[in-house]
Amino acid sequence: MDILLNAANAALLVAHDLRREVEVGLLLLGPPDPPRFVRLEGFRLRSYQPDIRSNAALVRRALQDASRIERETSPGVFGSKTTFEEALDRLGPAFVYAKEGGTDIRQASLPADATFVFSDNQDLTQAEEQALTDRGVLVLGLGPLALHTDHAIAIVQNELDRRQL
Numbered sequence: 569m570d571i572l573l574n575a576a577n578a579a580l581l582v583a584h585d586l587r588r589e590v591e592v593g594l595l596l597l598g599p600p601d602p603p604r605f606v607r608l609e610g611f612r613l614r615s616y617q618p619d620i621r622s623n624a625a626l627v628r629r630a631l632q633d634a635s636r637i638e639r640e641t642s643p644g645v646f647g648s649k650t651t652f653e654e655a656l657d658r659l660g661p662a663f664v665y666a667k668e669g670g671t672d673i674r675q676a677s678l679p680a681d682a683t684f685v686f687s688d689n690q691d692l693t694q695a696e697e698q699a700l701t702d703r704g705v706l707v708l709g710l711g712p713l714a715l716h717t718d719h720a721i722a723i724v725q726n727e728l729d730r731r732q733l
């Protein structure tokens with residue numbers, strides 16, 4: 569949960585504001601009742617804080633009694649039972665997958681309005697990578713070392729800001 573909440577903060581927050589144009593999808597595949605998908609819409613969020621403990625409460629509420637039909641459990645926070653592939657298709661193309669060894673971000677041509685995919689401390693499975701390949705993914709490298717997910721997201725956000733994408 570900490571990894572997910574820190575990743576969401578890196579995607580959504582700047583020093584004194586929220587990135588309202590950002591949409592975050594968190595996919596939880598652990599027990600007891602996977603898959604659970606929590607979607608955060610920057611422009612609708614009302615009580616989102618830099619403090620991950622209060623955001624954990626928002627996410628926990630979205631995880632309760634989830635069904636396949638998405639439900640808004642607090643402003644800008646949506647919960648559902650959604651698989652990896654369905655989550656990709658809900659967020660939509662173009663897809664960019666951050667992975668060590670991918671095309672160097674400094675040389676890559678980045679699509680506008682893309683869905684960026686990051687793993688947590690476990691790499692994506694072969695089947696998940698195949699789902700991305702089937703959707704024409706660009707595999708993006710961010711540097712020579714394996715970084716924490718939130719730090720990887722901050723690098724991507726900075727590059728998108730620089731290019732105004």
Ligand SMILES: C[S@@+](CC[C@H](N)C(=O)[O-])C[C@H]1O[C@@H](n2cnc3c(N)ncnc32)[C@H](O)[C@@H]1O
Pocket residue numbers: 665666667668669670685686687688689690691692708709710711712713714715716717720
């Ligand atoms: C902690 S890393 C994943 C685990 C990592 N493969 C390991 O050896 O422990 C979390 C995620 O951040 C992204 N990431 C971290 N470092 C990266 C890099 N140098 N280039 C591209 N993506 C990176 C990837 O999405 C990665 O799956």
